[in-house]
Amino acid sequence: MTRRSVLRGPGVPGDFQRASPDDRHPGVGKDTVREPAASLYANSGDGPALVPIDIGHDTYTALVEPDTAFWSLVRKARLAEVLADPVFAGEVHEHGEAFAAEMDLLRFGLVASAVYFNPTERCNLNCTYCYLPEKTRRRGVRMSEARLFEALEILLEHFHHALPDEVRPQVIFHGAEPMHERRAIFAAMDHFADEIVFGVQTNGTLLDPEAIEFLASRRISVGLSLDGPLAEITDRTRHTHGGHGTHERVLGVLELLRGYEHHAVICTVTTENLAHLVGVVELLHGLEVPTCMLNPVRCTLPGGQAVRPPEDDLAGAYLAALERTEDLYRETGRKLVVANFANILLAVVAPTARRLMCDISPCGAGRCFFAVDAHGDLFPCSEFIGLSGFEGGNLFAGGLEGCFDTDAFRAVTARRVETIERCRACAIRHFCGAPCPAEAHELRGDLARRGAYCRFYEEQLRFALRLIADGREHAYLADGWDAAVSTVFAVAHP
Numbered sequence: 001m002t003r004r005s006v007l008r009g010p011g012v013p014g015d016f017q018r019a020s021p022d023d024r025h026p027g028v029g030k031d032t033v034r035e036p037a038a039s040l041y042a043n044s045g046d047g048p049a050l051v052p053i054d055i056g057h058d059t060y061t062a063l064v065e066p067d068t069a070f071w072s073l074v075r076k077a078r079l080a081e082v083l084a085d086p087v088f089a090g091e092v093h094e095h096g097e098a099f100a101a102e103m104d105l106l107r108f109g110l111v112a113s114a115v116y117f118n119p120t121e122r123c124n125l126n127c128t129y130c131y132l133p134e135k136t137r138r139r140g141v142r143m144s145e146a147r148l149f150e151a152l153e154i155l156l157e158h159f160h161h162a163l164p165d166e167v168r169p170q171v172i173f174h175g176a177e178p179m180h181e182r183r184a185i186f187a188a189m190d191h192f193a194d195e196i197v198f199g200v201q202t203n204g205t206l207l208d209p210e211a212i213e214f215l216a217s218r219r220i221s222v223g224l225s226l227d228g229p230l231a232e233i234t235d236r237t238r239h240t241h242g243g244h245g246t247h248e249r250v251l252g253v254l255e256l257l258r259g260y261e262h263h264a265v266i267c268t269v270t271t272e273n274l275a276h277l278v279g280v281v282e283l284l285h286g287l288e289v290p291t292c293m294l295n296p297v298r299c300t301l302p303g304g305q306a307v308r309p310p311e312d313d314l315a316g317a318y319l320a321a322l323e324r325t326e327d328l329y330r331e332t333g334r335k336l337v338v339a340n341f342a343n344i345l346l347a348v349v350a351p352t353a354r355r356l357m358c359d360i361s362p363c364g365a366g367r368c369f370f371a372v373d374a375h376g377d378l379f380p381c382s383e384f385i386g387l388s389g390f391e392g393g394n395l396f397a398g399g400l401e402g403c404f405d406t407d408a409f410r411a412v413t414a415r416r417v418e419t420i421e422r423c424r425a426c427a428i429r430h431f432c433g434a435p436c437p438a439e440a441h442e443l444r445g446d447l448a449r450r451g452a453y454c455r456f457y458e459e460q461l462r463f464a465l466r467l468i469a470d471g472r473e474h475a476y477l478a479d480g481w482d483a484a485v486s487t488v489f490a491v492a493h494p
C-alpha cells in the first residue's frame with residue numbers, strides 16, 4: 001500500500017488515497033477501489049468543490065476540497081481534464097460524507113485527555129519571549145507536594161468518568177520551570193505511575209544525572225529547550241535573570257540523554273536564531289535527538305512580539321532546516337523528526353493521525369487538553385495563563401465540574417476558522433486552523449482574527465505537497481507512523 005494521494009499521468013500507475021488510523025475507525029481500513037458514482041460536475045450543483053492550488057512543483061498542482069480537507073495531486077497538463085471528469089467528481093462526492101464526518105470527529109468529537117500542569121510559577125530563567133510575566137517567574141507561588149497529589153486525585157476522578165477504561169490520561173509538567181518542584185513531581189510520577197502517563201517540559205538547566213536516571217528508568221517523556229547551535233545564539237534569548245546563558249548546560253544534559261528515545265528539543269524560532277536553523281538541526285541530529293520542534297515564537301506577550309521573525313524569512317529558513325534533516329537522514333539512516341512539520345504532513349496524509357492540536361480549528365485548547373496553574377486555576381491552554389478573562393475556575397474550588405462550559409473555555413473552543421476573515425475562504429484552512437487564539441487575542445485584540453503566521457502555514461503546506469509529489473514524505477515522518485494507518489479511499493486513473 002502506498003500512501004500517496006497523487007493523480008499521475010497516463011501510463012503511470014496512480015491513486016488517490018485518504019488514510020485513517022485503524023484503531024480509531026475499525027472496519028474502514030481496507031483498500032477500496034469503487035465503481036464510479038453518478039456523474040457530477042466539480043464546482044457546481046452537488047459536485048465537490050475542488051480548488052486548484054499551485055504548490056511550486058514543476059509537474060504537479062494540487063486540488064483541495066476545503067471543507068473536507070480532501071486533496072489530490074494532478075499533473076498540471078491534465079488539470080482541466082481531471083476537473084471535467086465526472087467519474088472523478090462522483091468518486092470524491094461519494095466519499096465526501098465520510099471525509100466530513102472524519103473532520104467533524106477531529107474538530108468536535110474529542111474529549112480532553114491531557115493536562116499541562118504548572119506546579120510552580122517560578123523559573124530560574126528570564127527568556128526574552130516567555131509567555132509568563134517576569135515578576136511571576138521571580139516570586140510566584142509554588143504548589144506543595146500535598147496539594148499536587150490532591151490536584152492529581154481530582155484530575156483522575158474526572159478522567160475515570162470521562163475516558164474509556166483503556167485510555168490513561170496524560171499529565172505534562174510544564175513551565176514556568178517544573179524541576180523547581182522536582183521532589184514533589186518525582187513522588188507523584190511514582191505514586192500515580194499506573195494511572196497517568198507523565199511527561200515533563202523543562203528548560204533543562206536543573207536536570208542532573210540522578211534526575212535523568214529517574215526519568216529515563218520510568219520512560220518519562222522529556223522535552224528540553226535550546227535555541228541555537230552555539231552559545232552566542234541560544235543565550236541571546238535563553239538566559240538567567242542575572243544574564244547568564246543556558247546553552248552549555250543544556251548541551252551537557254543532551255549528552256546525558258543521548259540514546260534515550262523519549263526526549264525532544266524545542267527550538268523557539270526568533271529573529272535572533274533565524275539564520276541558524278540549519279545549524280540547530282545539525283547539532284541536534286549529531287546529539288542523536290530523535291525529535292525536535294522548530295516553533296515560531298508565540299506573540300502572546302510583547303517580549304515574543306519583539307523577536308517575531310518576518311514571515312517570508314521564517315518560511316525560507318524553516319524549509320531549509322527541514323531539507324537539511326532529509327539530507328542528514330539520507331547520509332546517516334537516522335532521522336531527526338521536526339514534529340511540528342510532521343504534524344502538517346500527517347494532516348495531509350492521515351488527518352486523524354495528527355498528534356499536535358494547534359493546526360486544527362478549533363485548536364486543542366480547552367477541548368483536547370487544558371492547563372492548570374500553580375494556584376489550581378484552569379485555563380484552556382498554557383498560552384492563556386496570565387491573560388485576563390481566560391480562567392475557567394479552580395481545580396480546588398469546584399474541580400472540573402463546569403469548567404468546559406465557562407465563558408473562558410467556550411470563547412476558545414467556539415473559535416472556528418470558518419468565521420475568521422480571510423481564513424473562511426482559504427482552501428487550506430483545515431490544514432492550518434488559523435492558530436493561535438491566544439496570539440490572535442494579544443496581537444490583534446480579537447480571538448476571531450488570524451494569528452501571526454499565515455504565510456508560514458501556506459509555505460509548509462505547499463512544501464508538504466511537493467514532498468508527497470516526489471515521494472519524499474517518509475523522510476520527514478517518524479518510523480512506524482503508518483503502522484496503524486490504512487487506506488480508505490483509492491481511485492486509479494488510467
Ligand code: SF4
Nearest residue numbers: 423426429432434454
Ligand atoms: S491563517 Fe492563513 S493559511 Fe491559515 S487558514 Fe487562515 S488564511 Fe489560511
Ligand code: SF4
Nearest residue numbers: 358363365381435436
Ligand atoms: S493554538 Fe495556541 S491556544 Fe491553541 S493549543 Fe496551540 S498554543 Fe494553545
